[in-house]
Amino acid sequence: MNKISEIFKRGKALIPFITCGDPNLDATAEIIKSMCAGGADIIGLRIPFSDPVAESAYMQSAACRALSNGVTTDTIFDFVSRIRSEIQQPIIIISYANSVFSYGTQRFIDKCAQTGIEGLILLDVPLEERQEFASLCRPSKIALIPTAALIDKQRIEKICETKESFIYFSPARSCAKNLQTFKEIISELPSQMRMPVAARLDLSIPETDSEIKYADGVILETEISRLIDEYSFKAARPIGKLLAEIKTQIK
DSSP, X not given: OOHHHHHHHTSOEEEEEEETTSSOHHHHHHHHHHHHHTTOSSEEEEOOOSXXXXXXXXXXXXXXXXXXXXXXXXXXXXXXXXXXXXXXXXXXXXXXXXXXXXXXXXXXXXXHHHHTOOEEEETXXXXXXXXXXXXXXXXXXXXXXXXXXXXXXXXXXXXXXXXXXXXXXXXXXXXXXXXXXXXXXXXXXXXXXXXXXXXXXXXXXXXXXXHHHHOSEEEEOHHHHHHHHHHGGGXXXXXXXXXXXXXXXXX
């Protein structure tokens, strides 16, 4: 069992995502420390992508700010190496496949292992295409975390066959009913196939409280970018405060 799986054994997980280098790398380090102090169980670091058209306006702005600071994949690996000894929580990388291909897939996975990264989410790699990445992640003990946006029983069963640390559930629109149905399907599976479900939350809609109830973990991303957009280099404190409030709700 890896460190990520152990987190879910202890209860609901709080998982904030931040675009690395937004508003700059020093501020990112400060924000991560504030996240940990606020109760984050897992830290997600996004590699900024030049064309994040499927993302919210806040996420697009975050990527632009990071890229304008000259953040690259190598920069991010160096950054993780620098802060790894100060952060006890597991760190996962969130990326699009093109960034991995451009870097070199084997080289990318090797660097993840060398810098102490425990997990990887590839947002645009469907279940049918994950094997080429999984075969490289497995020997390095890096969790290749599957994503799901649709509720289809057969597909969920196939996702659970991966037996990874958790499922990143990211519906087109945050919806408690969808998450409840998703969880019900998983609960019907044999115990050895069940996987924790971490849901991306949208704090701007009223279903959020219900989603927290049904999820095994909650993922905050857009709200983190919104606070950085609002507070810039002073975002660490309000982000830590937000996480502490949500941590209290999910206990």
